[in-house]
Structure formats: structure tokens, C-alpha cells
Amino acid sequence: MALVALESLPLRLPATLPLLPSRLSTPRHLRHLVAAVISALCLLSTLLSAHHLSLPTLAASALFLLYALVPFVPIVAPLPLPLLDLVLAAAFTQELLLFAHRRPSTAAGIENRYFDLFLVPITVCLGATLLAAHHPEARTPHLARAVGLALQGTWMVQMGFSFFTSAVA
Template identity: 50%
Template sequence: MGLYALCFAGSGFILIGAWEALVSSYARLNPSSSPPPNQTTRTKPFFSSVSSFAIALFSVFFIINSIFSLIDALNSNDRVGLPLQLEIIATASLFLLYSIASLLIDFSDSLPLPSSILNLIAFFAFVQEFLLFYLQRKDPSGIENRYFDLLLVPITVCIFSTLLELGSPKSNFPRLARGVGLILQGTWFIQMGFSFFSNLMAHGCSFHGKSRGNYTVKCKGHPEYHRGRAIATLQFNCHLALLVVLIVGVYSIIAPKYRAFGNYMNYRPLGSELQQLDNQTQFTLDSDDEDDGEIKEEENVEKQKAAVLVSASGVNGYGSH
């Protein structure tokens, strides 16, 4: 794909993931903006349409880029690059279908499509992306396979979060997790671009390409291969740590503001309630003397019952004699 193509694709993933995370965080911190109980958690058409347009744009970009790579593979007589680009086109087409279906649901009230169909399409799209990078072994010894294996981690996060959203559409946490997974995918795409197509490649390794989309990164010997894979793992850990720090920092800044705003919106003045209490009729408590009188009457009744029982027992005893 090239350095610029991977950087552009990574930037798109980062923007879409950040938007998804911000929208889900806003819905989480502002429960008043959630839909009624009889509806699923679908954001407002503006928020969802922005994501849909962005996904459609970058899906078309992947398809166009794969078409150019497909033509280059045909000119280079590359039998491996040809089916590889067809797989990329199929994966990008699923994401394009997801964006089109989302736009149709948002702007067409008469379209008989449930909201859960979007999560189902997204689930199959992420599964297809997972299989694309999992089965991509053009050169088994190339260190690019280590980068592809590490890319499976954020893709797996997107798969499980989409599956959870399919089961519980009213929760905002699956969408937040999917946004974080998309951001990590974007940063790792950019890292792969610099690691494959720039001078930041591991020392002792070189780039070899048969066509525009079919390439491998070979190293001189076993120590260079081992160092290249170790550098890839270290880079991924740095990306993950940076993402965690950024998420915690952004959340610590945004959460207090939204909570304060939410508390202000839920605040109700006490003046109206106090006025209602003033307008109510006055009430009095029953006197304690009445309670004392009732207690004394109950005690007298008990004494009379006891006297009757004693007299009755005396009569029975006399009769027995």
C-alpha cells in the first residue's frame, strides 16, 4: 500500500474511533440524552451520519487503492497479489455496506430495517478483517507477519465489542470499547507504514516487493529476525500504553464538566416545594391524654376478666368438696 496510504488509512481509523468513543462517553455521562426504554441505543442522526460518511469515505479509499494494486499485480504477473487485493476489496465492501445501511436507517423512516442489522454487518466485517491479516502469510519468515499478528489484538476488541452491542444495544460500553479498538488499529497502521516503507525499519532488514500490494521484509540472519520481532512487540506495547494514558487524561478532563452540567440540569429549586407545604392544610397530633385513657380502660377490662376467672375457680372448688 505504501507509506502515505497506510498513514492516511491509520488517520481515518483514529478519527472514526475517537468520534465513536466521544459519542459513547457523552451518552454515558449524560443519561438524560438516552432514548426511551422501548427504543434501542441509536444516537441522533447527526452523530451517526458523521461516522457513516467517514466509514464510507475510507471504505471507498481502500477499494480504489486495492484496484490500483490489483492492476499492478496483473502487470507484474504476481499470482499472490491478485487474490490478496480481492480479499481487501471484499472486506472494504462490507464496511461500505455498513455505512450505507446506517445512512438509510438514519434518513429513511419507511425503511423496514432494524438497528441490530448494523451491528451484524459490522461483526462480519471485523471477522473478515481478522481473517485477512491472520491468513496473510506471503513470506512465513518475514517480520511483517509479527506486525500483522499484533494488529489482530485491536481487531479482536472490535469483534467482541460489536458482539456485545448486538446482545445489549442499550449499553454504551461496547461502543466505547470499539472506538478504542479502532484508535489502536489506526496508530498501528501508521506504525506499520513507517516500519515498512521508511528509514525507521529495523537494522539489518530490508524491504522486498513483488507488486504494489505484495511485499515482505527480510532480514540478514536469525539475530536480525529476532531483534525485528522484539522491536515490533515493544512498539505495540508503547502504542498501547500511550493510548491508555490519553484515554485516562481525556476522560479525567471531560467527565467532571459533563457531570457538573448534568447535575445543573437535574437541579430543581426548593421554592416551589416549600410553597406547596405552606399551602397545605395544617394538621394536629392527637393528645397523649386520649392515649392514656384508652390504656387505662384496657387495664380495667383485663382486671375484670381476671376477677371473673378467680371467682369461677372458687365456685368450682367448693362444688367439688
């Protein structure tokens, strides 16, 4: 939810925020820092799991981590926002393909409906990211991506609650 809140903030705030070093004072850097922590945890979880589908998850996590860490790399000129958004769009595309092919083997059932509905917020995030790459200063794509991220998070909690408790019945 912290990432959703940072995503919905405008890109430009006062030059410094209290309690933070000046390098991490913009919402953009905070957003990337939170995304890096989340991506690193997902990457670590993928590396520690012995699941046979962990390689596509590893690729998606690595793309999200690349997006999150690029602004902190000391280079001469920072990468423009549209290029960073295209890296993020590639990560959302990887996530979309990952969940589109990770369905349970049965053709019908409630699990397939959950996975089908989970593709909607991922598609919203992908579309909003592509719009943000085209219009970097527009607020609407960032708000749409924040909504998509919030829906993804709450849907994952709902899926976990339904699949791993008796609530699915």
C-alpha cells in the first residue's frame, strides 16, 4: 500500500522532506526505493523456492528490480521517465504472461476465475504505464497505475485467503 500511496502522489513536491536525505526526498526516489525492497523480497522468495515455475517469476522480479534500481545508479545523465516507464511496462507484460499461463490445469473452476480476474488489474497497470511513457507529466496514468497496484495487492490477499482457508467453499 505504501507503493500505491507514493504512486498517487505528484512527481514534484517540495525540494526536501524532513527525516530523509536530499537524494531520497522526491516521491519518485521514494517510490523506487519501496519498489526495490518489494522486488528484492520477491526475488529472494523466488530464489529460495524450489517450485518448477520459479524461472518466469524470477524474470519478472528481476525486471521490477531493474526498474526500481536504475534511478540510483550513478550515471552522467539520468534516464528519462519514458524510458523507465518502458522498463516497467516490460515488467508488467512479463507479469501478465506469467499469470496468464500459471492457471490451474482444470479448464473450469473457481481458481481459473480468480486467475482470469487477476489479469484485469495487471492489464490496467500495463496500460497506465504505457500511457505514462507517452505522457510523462500527466497525472491520470499514475493514478490509474496506483489503482491497478491497489487492486493487485488486495486481489492477492483475497486469493490467498480463499485458497488457503476453507473460505473458497
